Amino acid sequence: MATQTSTIPAGGLAGARDSAEKNYLNESKGILSWLTTLDHKRIGVMYLICILGAFFLGGMSAVLLRTEHLSGTPNLMEADAYNKLFTLHGAVMIFLFIIPGIPAALGNFVLPIMLGAKDVAFPRLNLCSWYLWVIGAVCALLSLLLGGFDTGWTFYTPYSTSSPFQGVIPIVTGAFILGFSSIFTGLNFIVTIHKLRAPGMGWFKMPLFLWGLYSTALIQVLATPVLGITLLLLIVERALGVGIFDPALGGDPVLFQHFFWFYSHPAVYIMIVPAMGVISELISVFSRKHIFSYQFIAYSSIAIAAFGFIVWGHHMFTSGQSELMNTIFSLLTFSVAIPSAIKVFNWTATMYKGSIVFKTPQLYALSFLFLFGIGGLTGLFLATLSTDIHLHDTYFVVAHFHYVMFGGTVIAFLGALHYWWPKMFGKMYNENWGRVACLLIFIGFNMTFFTQFAMGSQGMPRRYFNYTEGYTTYHVVSTIGSYIMAVGFFVIAGYLYYSLIRGRKAPDNPWGGASLEWQTSSPPPVENFKKDPIVGDPYDFSNLKYDPAIGGYVRVDAQGVAS
Amino acid sequence: MSEAILGEHRVGELHDPHLAHHFDSSTQQFSAAKLGMWIFLGTEILLFSGLFCLYAVFRGNHPEVFHYAHQFLDKNWGALNTLVLILSSFTMALAVRSAQTNHRRELILFLGLTLLLAVDFLGIKAIEYTHKFRENLVWGKRFLEDPHPGLVGAGAVQAVKSDERQVSENARPSQAAPALAPGNKDRGRDLFRVTCAACHGLAGQGMPGLGKDMRGSSFIEGLDDAGLLAFIKKGRQPNDPLNTTGKPMPPKGGNPAYTDQDLMDIIAQVRVVAKPKGGGSAKVAAKPSEAAPPVPEEPPFEIHKSFLQPAAEGPVGLAVTPAAGHRADVPDPRHDPNRPANAQTFFSIYFLLTGLHGIHVLIGMMVISWLLFRALRDEFGPSYFTPVDLGGLYWHLVDVIWIFLFPLLYLIK
Numbered sequence: 001m002a003t004q005t006s007t008i009p010a011g012g013l014a015g016a017r018d019s020a021e022k023n024y025l026n027e028s029k030g031i032l033s034w035l036t037t038l039d040h041k042r043i044g045v046m047y048l049i050c051i052l053g054a055f056f057l058g059g060m061s062a063v064l065l066r067t068e069h070l071s072g073t074p075n076l077m078e079a080d081a082y083n084k085l086f087t088l089h090g091a092v093m094i095f096l097f098i099i100p101g102i103p104a105a106l107g108n109f110v111l112p113i114m115l116g117a118k119d120v121a122f123p124r125l126n127l128c129s130w131y132l133w134v135i136g137a138v139c140a141l142l143s144l145l146l147g148g149f150d151t152g153w154t155f156y157t158p159y160s161t162s163s164p165f166q167g168v169i170p171i172v173t174g175a176f177i178l179g180f181s182s183i184f185t186g187l188n189f190i191v192t193i194h195k196l197r198a199p200g201m202g203w204f205k206m207p208l209f210l211w212g213l214y215s216t217a218l219i220q221v222l223a224t225p226v227l228g229i230t231l232l233l234l235i236v237e238r239a240l241g242v243g244i245f246d247p248a249l250g251g252d253p254v255l256f257q258h259f260f261w262f263y264s265h266p267a268v269y270i271m272i273v274p275a276m277g278v279i280s281e282l283i284s285v286f287s288r289k290h291i292f293s294y295q296f297i298a299y300s301s302i303a304i305a306a307f308g309f310i311v312w313g314h315h316m317f318t319s320g321q322s323e324l325m326n327t328i329f330s331l332l333t334f335s336v337a338i339p340s341a342i343k344v345f346n347w348t349a350t351m352y353k354g355s356i357v358f359k360t361p362q363l364y365a366l367s368f369l370f371l372f373g374i375g376g377l378t379g380l381f382l383a384t385l386s387t388d389i390h391l392h393d394t395y396f397v398v399a400h401f402h403y404v405m406f407g408g409t410v411i412a413f414l415g416a417l418h419y420w421w422p423k424m425f426g427k428m429y430n431e432n433w434g435r436v437a438c439l440l441i442f443i444g445f446n447m448t449f450f451t452q453f454a455m456g457s458q459g460m461p462r463r464y465f466n467y468t469e470g471y472t473t474y475h476v477v478s479t480i481g482s483y484i485m486a487v488g489f490f491v492i493a494g495y496l497y498y499s500l501i502r503g504r505k506a507p508d509n510p511w512g513g514a515s516l517e518w519q520t521s522s523p524p525p526v527e528n529f530k531k532d533p534i535v536g537d538p539y540d541f542s543n544l545k546y547d548p549a550i551g552g553y554v555r556v557d558a559q560g561v562a563s
Numbered sequence: 564m565s566e567a568i569l570g571e572h573r574v575g576e577l578h579d580p581h582l583a584h585h586f587d588s589s590t591q592q593f594s595a596a597k598l599g600m601w602i603f604l605g606t607e608i609l610l611f612s613g614l615f616c617l618y619a620v621f622r623g624n625h626p627e628v629f630h631y632a633h634q635f636l637d638k639n640w641g642a643l644n645t646l647v648l649i650l651s652s653f654t655m656a657l658a659v660r661s662a663q664t665n666h667r668r669e670l671i672l673f674l675g676l677t678l679l680l681a682v683d684f685l686g687i688k689a690i691e692y693t694h695k696f697r698e699n700l701v702w703g704k705r706f707l708e709d710p711h712p713g714l715v716g717a718g719a720v721q722a723v724k725s726d727e728r729q730v731s732e733n734a735r736p737s738q739a740a741p742a743l744a745p746g747n748k749d750r751g752r753d754l755f756r757v758t759c760a761a762c763h764g765l766a767g768q769g770m771p772g773l774g775k776d777m778r779g780s781s782f783i784e785g786l787d788d789a790g791l792l793a794f795i796k797k798g799r800q801p802n803d804p805l806n807t808t809g810k811p812m813p814p815k816g817g818n819p820a821y822t823d824q825d826l827m828d829i830i831a832q833v834r835v836v837a838k839p840k841g842g843g844s845a846k847v848a849a850k851p852s853e854a855a856p857p858v859p860e861e862p863p864f865e866i867h868k869s870f871l872q873p874a875a876e877g878p879v880g881l882a883v884t885p886a887a888g889h890r891a892d893v894p895d896p897r898h899d900p901n902r903p904a905n906a907q908t909f910f911s912i913y914f915l916l917t918g919l920h921g922i923h924v925l926i927g928m929m930v931i932s933w934l935l936f937r938a939l940r941d942e943f944g945p946s947y948f949t950p951v952d953l954g955g956l957y958w959h960l961v962d963v964i965w966i967f968l969f970p971l972l973y974l975i976k
Contacts, residue, residue, distance in 0.1 A: 226613050249907065
């Protein structure tokens with residue numbers, strides 16, 4: 001307590017009174033009170049800690065992979081170890097980090113508050129989701145102990161059913177369990193948004209982040225069960241030889257690819273749609289301007305969710321699919337570009353003539369626009385049949401999906417983390433360090449992956465252990481870029497950790513956001529609101545004024561008097 | 564002031580002990596729970612839909628597999644199970660109604676009945692599974708590997724015992740071809756499959772316009788092994804007056820690479836295949852190299868007899884009786900020459916679908932037991948019956964999925 005009060009700036013009397021009050025962080029103590037909590041905020045924080053652990057594991061394996069590629073000859077590891085490592089990187093990043101990243105960690109924290117609700121509809125189920133995540137993660141670790149797995153994160157048959165490494169069944173079981181975690185989170189969010197909106201909170205008064213989470217939840221609920229049965233089939237195929245995917249037993253390996261991508265392509269939108277929701281919040285708040293064309297952005301989230309279900313065949317353009325199917329899937333794939341472009345144009349239009357504030361979250365939002373733009377447009381190259389034949393399974397594909405998954409989702413995740421960090425922990429981080437880290441990551445990311453577009457288009461295949469002389473420069477630049485990125489992440493870890501100990505006490509509304517989470521204290525009380533929040537337009541910033549005395553925004557009435 | 568508001572909430576909660584703190588009213592809580600359950604049921608249907616999709620793909624590509632293999636399922640057991648499940652859905656619906664109308668004893672009764680019917684369902688399923696495993700009508704790899712060749716039917720265990728006696732009697736070396744070791748009919752079966760079966764069929768049943776029917780052939784019975792060896796080495800051309808088919812029997816069955824020992828192995832298998840009709844007992848086959856006296860006709864079980872193994876070199880020959888529930892008018896699929904390729908796929912899909920459904924029945928039984936436990940503690944009534952309602956919904960889903968499984972697997976035409 002003493003350190004907290006000592007860091008409160010002069011004149012922050014209101015803050016001093018608040019800090020003595022109970023909030024969700026200090027309301028009960030002890031590790032057990034966290035592990036048995038039903039509070040969505042605590043569950044969100046537990047998710048955050050866990051997925052950041054997974055991100056660290058996945059990130060470190062990526063750095064090792066890049067280091068291996070400093071030269072075209074083996075220098076760190078053997079080929080088998082390399083195969084296991086890129087599989088680990090993919091599986092951990094996809095299943096343990098990106099999919100739960102924004103919805104389960106940050107969404108869990110802010111969704112009920114944004115709705116003006118006290119909790120999600122099923123708090124026990126919410127805790128159950130977290131435990132399922134932990135069990136899934138333990139399965140992944142178990143598979144490492146049992147010899148690892150080298151199938152690639154896609155577990156393609158027949159390789160995954162015949163791979164000599166015994167870690168395949170544990171990791172597939174883990175992914176199956178993580179799928180349930182994801183389904184339960186999605187189910188919880190859908191019911192919460194349908195049933196627990198505060199009085200006056202109509203569907204079109206919800207912040208766009210909630211539309212993103214709602215669309216995501218729809219995909220989670222509709223697609224993940226199919227992954228569940230696919231992984232289950234893979235397990236019985238490998239364990240019992242059931243013969244569904246094994247051609248030697250009369251099965252069809254391409255059927256596995258269809259099943260797998262029927263989930264995993266929509267899963268790409270599970271990863272990106274919540275990120276788009278975050279960007280809608282950040283762009284509007286930090287441009288101090290109402291979001292442009294709210295309804296189009298809201299509906300485009302649903303449209304992406306819907307289109308996402310009918311394009312999975314574009315992963316099999318070279319798998320022997322019929323020409324007709326290829327053509328249809330190619331056409332349908334282009335359709336996804338429409339709702340994505342609607343969003344990008346509307347964000348740009350939102351910034352037009354706004355008063356843009358270059359705070360750290362906004363820098364991430366701008367990075368998102370740039371990187372997602374590249375990621376999205378290069379997707380068109382891959383949706384085009386003729387170019388895809390050339391680019392299929394090259395570093396071009398690797399670069400494309402990293403521009404979308406990293407340049408899109410992870411960048412938005414970082415923006416969201418910085419945006420809601422004061423609300424979650426009641427502390428401000430160092431703004432300048434935040435900007436430096438964002439710049440490091442932006443530069444490092446482009447160095448790492450833009451070079452991969454180049455070498456991919458020149459024919460460097462993905463997942464190869466070695467390469468010929470001609471690619472050396474690209475690989476070296478790419479590796480140096482990954483180091484710069486890693487430094488950026490360590491800087492973030494450093495100043496965020498520092499902010500928890502020594503950070504300035506956060507005001508209730510440091511950015512001037514108009515959605516409901518900024519009307520409660522930072523950090524919020526257990527019941528989220530001490531007095532019922534005023535539901536209004538989440539993008540109307542006209543009645544919010546900056547108060548230098550508390551370092552944040554306060555609500556004022558028409559006469560400019562604080563209310 | 565905030566304390567006062569908190570206090571109000573706490574007072575509000577006292578009205579209904581089942582109302583969670585984050586809901587405003589019981590109605591809101593109930594409708595949220597119901598929506599959540601429906602979404603969950605949707606995900607369950609999607610989970611099964613993967614398997615239904617699998618079914619559609621394989622049936623679309625290989626209808627002959629489904630048409631052929633489904634006849635090994637027992638429609639009667641399947642129909643009985645359908646009735647059991649529909650009845651259990653009815654009792655479950657009555658249980659929900661009893662909870663709503665505050666009839667506690669009926670609630671307990673109907674939950675108990677539902678549980679009982681669920682046990683019935685699994686019991687019947689266990690009977691069916693036992694048959695399938697005994698006959699090795701199981702999934703892909705296991706089906707093809709056929710861990711108990713020739714072992715078909717419930718009478719098999721008894722047959723093993725009687726057969727062991729025969730083995731000791733036949734431990735004497737064969738006198739038919741002293742220069743050659745007695746034929747190894749396991750090896751011979753493989754050679755038979757790749758060579759002879761092309762014209763004579765896998766079971767030696769012959770093919771119109773190609774090879775003759777070997778089953779019960781007096782020609783084969785009338786020759787000893789040495790005689791048969793000489794015949795096979797020479798073959799029989801169409802211009803031979805003894806040729807009755809007009810088709811050539813090529814020397815060595817058309818594979819000049821076969822050694823005499825190879826042919827002895829094949830002969831051992833031919834003896835198995837050609838065993839006289841009705842000779843269901845192991846006695847005939849037990850002495851393949853001696854001129855066995857004709858055995859009196861025994862009526863039953865024609866379908867399996869031609870796969871009876873002789874007990875010349877070990878305890879492999881097993882007499883056969885059809886399994887209970889196994890229909891005598893359908894062939895043994897493991898040795899049926901008319902079996903379409905990849906027939907095992909049907910059994911893979913059968914076990915996947917019914918297995919996953921069975922797991923859901925088990926989960927449903929746990930849910931009903933838990934409801935029963937709470938009903939015994941008198942926790943349900945008109946003001947609070949959400950768990951009974953939702954448990955009922957789950958049970959109906961399990962029922963509905965079976966209603967699709969039954970025609971798709973058992974009633975294919």
